Amino acid sequence: MVTTAPRESAGEQGLVRRVVALFAPYRARLLLIALAILVTAGLGIVNPFLTQAVFDDALFAPGGANLGLLGLLVAGMVVIALVSGLIGVGQTYLTTLLGNRVMQELRDRLFAHLQRMHLGFFTSTKTGVIQSRLDNDVAGVQSVVTETASSILSNVVTVVASVIAMLVLSWQLSLVAFVLMPVFVLLQIRVGRVRRRVAASTQVSLSDMSAITQESLSVSGVLLAKVFGRQEHEIDRYRTENARQTDLQVRQTMTGQSFFAVVQAFFAITPAAVYLVAGYVGTGTGGAVLSAGTLVAFTTLQSRLLFPAVNLLRVSLDVQTSLALFGRIFAYLDLVPAITDPPGARVLDTAHARGSVEFDDVWFHYPPAEEDESVTPGPEDDREPTWALRELSLRIEPGQLAAVVGPSGAGKTSLSYLVPRLYDVDRGAVRLDGYDVRDLALTSIAQVLGMVTQDTYLFHATIAENLRYAAPDATDDELVAAARAANIHDRIVGFEQGYDTVVGERGYRLSGGEKQRLAIARVILADPKVLILDEATSALDTVSERLVQHALESVMDGRTTIAIAHRLSTVLAADVIFALDGGRLVESGTHAELLARGGLYAKLYAEQFGAGAIEARCADGVRFRDGEVIHQEPQPEVA
Structure with missing residues (x-):
């Protein structure tokens, strides 16, 4: 009588498309946010070049320090910082508003869809499990929706712009800085898959905890436990599931931490390698291959690259986690109510209804009970129904x-x-x-x-x-x-x-x-x-x-x-x-x-x-x- 969605998405790409579609009604705001990110990223790239000019053209110019030019360059750096800060405030407001609006509509859709589900769905599904989808699962993706989209775009733009600027300054030093990046990307993909599986298990545990809470702390549940003296049993039941939830939360948090430690260590020691290579390539203030200003600008860009690159890797793991939660949410949205209005449904004249x-x-x-997420489905039963x-x-x-x-x-x-x-x-x-x-x-x-x-x-x-x-x-x-x-x-x-x-x-x-x-x-x-x-x-x-x-x-x-x-x-x-x-x-x-x-x-x-x-x-x-x-x-x- 009802068709249910599969446990896993038909494909990660299809799931991503459905998530992206949630933002479709807000194209204008998305464009405005994207513009703010591009402007901020562009201004951020200007600063290292101003730094290069400060060293090469103002402080250590061939004819001596040019204090007038130095003042203009410093003023430019201050203005860029102030403008970037103001744009950042506006961008944060827009992204927060957009993300919360998307989550509001998602919760509304899910609640409205559940209201239209047939009675059999609710008689065979724990109320706590349903509440968990509305509360825990949606809350689990809220931070990703409100922050990640803009974070991805901002970090991508920053990384791309920084990479281009670094290549312009010195392709030799850029090779040193980027040599292990492909390895990191591959490792991140593997870590993301593990994180996604752990996240799914974590949400199932949260559903079970919500079900226990709803059943045992309702008036009927408390009364039943007191009448039969089963309070300790209920406490143990909750304590066991809570311990499982704690273990899963720790696993989810720690998954990939060693990976990130390696990445951060690599970025931390790369400047030393850059200085070493620069020594062999040659530096100077005149006709040398690398000027002091170029080296300072390059290391500035490299340090600027560190945080967005690591953030991208972290965000990609957050996205993997959120995809597991989105899969659970969409699984409920894909449930087809067994009782619906037929096309061209007739409306009774209630004033003249005979009765x-x-x-x-x-x-x-x-109908058979809806498939519970904690129960392994059994073989098809072809026996005559009762x-x-x-x-x-x-x-x-x-x-x-x-x-x-x-x-x-x-x-x-x-x-x-x-x-x-x-x-x-x-x-x-x-x-x-x-x-x-x-x-x-x-x-x-x-x-x-x-x-x-x-x-x-x-x-x-x-x-x-x-x-x-x-x-x-x-x-x-x-x-x-x-x-x-x-x-x-x-x-x-x-x-x-x-x-x-x-x-x-x-x-x-x-x-x-x-x-x-x-x-x-x-x-x-x-x-x-x-x-x-x-x-x-x-x-x-x-x-x-x-x-x-x-x-x-x-x-x-x-x-x-x-x-x-x-x-x-x-x-x-x-x-x-x-x-x-x-x-x-x-x-x-x-x-x-x-x-x-x-x-x-x-x-x-x-x-x-x-x-x-x-x-x-x-x-x-x-x-x-x-x-x-x-x-x-x-x-x-x-x-």
Whole structure:
């Protein structure tokens, strides 16, 4: 159902082209930066020639020192330094701005692309791994993007200009200075490849650390660790991965350091070799082959060549490292969402939507898990898939309350995922108002459908902000009306800050019933034509369940409702009940009809409400001790 990008780029050149393409919208700024670099580099080359003139034409001129010329030359050197400094400040601003804009767009693209990925991607990928791509990987290339491009151009221009100037001054001395450069370039390429592999391993380790942090330091993770006394286990797990990360960081830093030490030593001793060669070539102030000014200018250029040459070698290693990170980022950008709008997608008229839902010979199985970066892929599996739904055909008329029941694993939740097109069917069709949902725009489906799940998600924000997630333009009066309809308004105003109360991460400051009623109020604000309730009360105590049920009566009125439930007390009043088993529809009808039929529904009903069903009764508020009832919450009356 999804095509993923390969682990490694199809080729380094292709990857470089994609990185370069990130800068395409900023051609004008790039040209301005390039111009500043060229001017700065050109001015830098002028200084050594001014130095040569100071020695040969001003200080040690044949007729004696020329102080007037010396003043002009020194003034020129000062002006060049000041102008170069000002241009450098502007260049730094432009490169920093450009690099951060590129990274901003890259993060935006990656986040937007992940938002469009299908649900299956997120159910099979650790949240910490996804966060690591957005945070660690993008941060890892940020310095390269913000500094390296201009650094490469600046250093290349400086090196080229310096080499040309050195050749002009003395080709013999230039041979001495450049004799080992080809060897250094070859060594740098080999070091770069090693650095790239280490960088990739480092980012995988960072992803694992982010996943551990996200899982173990979330409210749910901390609660689980405390309940089972597993804090030391979590500490050890983090400590182990942190030690691995430290080792990789040291390896990444130290890779190539010996190489750079050799390069710097070579550049450091080269001036001595130049002086030695100059002695054999000959120096002087008159007709000798090399004048003193030429030798000073040459060594000045050589020292000027040292830093950009070493920087180029270092930058090339940084580029190799960043290419590994860019490869990981582009691998996510190359993921193809399985659920997208078709060409010419139809937009439903939400104002006139009827709300009919139909399953026509639906077959569905969950796609295989996305390939995890830490798992070695296994051989292809050609076995028949495990069908979550098969041969499923049913129809829900507009305004009906349809209950879907069945044992665990029967396919109830899978059915609820197909209507809002969180997944696509493998065979058959799911229709909304007669239209195949695969032919409808996703935003159009979202405007017609509302969903309340058992695991209610609330943002770490105020109650009002969580409610307005469904309707950003909702007024305060509309919030209050929705909260009243969901039977939660009185509880909200009971908080010290009312609707401005911050609910905490995932709403942990609220009880399960309060979170569910807030979720119902949120759906009421969205005003959907079709409502899906996926076991919205199964985890609640009896009192909370009754409050939520009362709230649901308000939201279900006048809407097509699909209620998925394990606890049959929530579906007794349904217009039609569909019983699933093994992904198939085995029977349908009203409560009375299905009881009379004596099939699966009657069996499930007997298990929950019949005598001796201890486990089911406990789920509905009955407490036992030694086989005797010691407490029982009021149960719904059963006809």
